[in-house]
Amino acid sequence: MKKTLTLISGLLMLLYPLLVYFSLGQVSPSTLAFGLVLLALIRGASAIKTPGMPLQVAILLALAGILYIQGNVAWLRYYPVLINLTMLTVFAYSLWRGPSVIERLARLSEPNLPAAGVAYTRKVTQVWCGFFMLNGSIALWTARFASWDHWTLYNGGIAYLLMGTLMAGEWILRQRIRTKQ
Template sequence: MTRALRVALVVLNAILVIAYPLAVFYGLTHFGARAVSIMVLGLMVPGLAWRFRKADRATFWSVVRVPIAMLLLIFGGIATDDRRFLLALPVMINAVLLVEFGSTLRAGATPMIERFARMQEPELDEAKQRHCRQWTWAWCVFFLLNGGTAAALALLAPVWWWTVYTGGLAYGLMGLMFAAEYLVRRRKFG
């Protein structure tokens, strides 16, 4: 695969992720849960097939867990014609991120934020490692609250509230978290 094609696929994937709440809102207000689920499935399967066509056996199952969970939610929407399956995707993604970040907080593991920090600065002293652990905890709390908010909106609120939150506010809050961590790290460690 050429570099240009890889970049194009990454950009397309990012657009689809960001546009998902708006597309679901439009679809649910004009078509219905089953039709939207089928459309999402039609967009998702070719991308997954392309992405995993050359996956090696050793890492295959660790990489396909999230897409399989997404497919199960989509098939749930098709089978039941219930919009909550479509609205549950952001909740599931936050749950996966919570587990991924949280699993790096166990004893002996390198916290997720420390992994990112070491990409820029391979040697971190104890104070920086503590900072990274604290921010990994902060991200876990964020994913818990963000997923909980998306779940509450999916179950209890009009679909446009869910759309505004998952399609805009959640991204803004995530950006604030990134910026806050960066600014605190710069102020604390120079």
Template sequence: MPVLLLAYPVLVHLAVLWGAPRLEWLALVVMCAIPLYQGLRALRPGHWLSLLALAGLLHVLTRMGGGMYALFVPPVVTPAAVLAVFAGSLRAGQVPVATRLAQLSRDTLEPEVLVYTRRVTALWALILAGIAVGNAALALFAPLPVWSLFSNFVNYLLVGLVFVLEYLYRRLRFPAHVHGGFLAHLRLVARTDYKAV
């Protein structure tokens, strides 16, 4: 799956720079393969047939000139969907996403940590909202190369930067807590079942 996740933004950006409908189509097929990855890897016929059917439909779409319009959708819908998870977890009676992650690494959380993790969840919700709105605005008003640069590269760098800075700040803010290291933290985030949040 990492190859697909890395290939998608590169294919989209090249499709924009070169004005290549075939690359638009390939990027869309790669995007569809990402959620089907586990089934494709396990050679499940249904997953492969689904991907082939989607590839056929996407071929027609790109031949009709709609490929680029379809590529505008994921940079808005994906952060908006993750935003819904983060913002939904801030409702009364729910456990904020960052709190759930913290609970996975230690048994009990002090009140100040609970407040902090709630604020971190709110911070991520704001960042995701900004990314979704920014990508929509760029799709509507910016030149295609500018939209592509931000939606396929700059936004990922921003998310990575915030992730690293928050981790470093947390180590300074709560030095008494056991921190398993940045890679251990990444593994924890990757293994978390966000459907349960």
């Protein structure tokens, strides 16, 4: 059941910009607020122990409350900004307090990670921090100044493409480094 909830909540989070876009003018702000509360509950039930998840749930609930009280759907645009800020906070904190987020992930498949691997994962975590800063800044710009079409295009498409490109590029680099060792 928990895996199903995790899958559903992850899919809904990926589709968030598209769901918002296609609900504009079709669904009342109070109904959207109720949807955000449901999403927060599903998200929390599926992965509350994941780093940053309690903050993501709190953000969803805060947005739901603001949306319900003010009835202004423009607040929905700020969710990607806040998620990037959350991820930046989690990744940066892990650099400060250790082990880094990427090191923790690497140790899932390689528990005895050598010192060179730890240094590499630290650098990758720093790159992700830079990504979250840049992506969050662009998401903020689209939230404040772009049309709904452009906001959706960036936050529901281009941002994921950039993230996937970074993941693929890092994987390719990692394979090259491993073959040289």
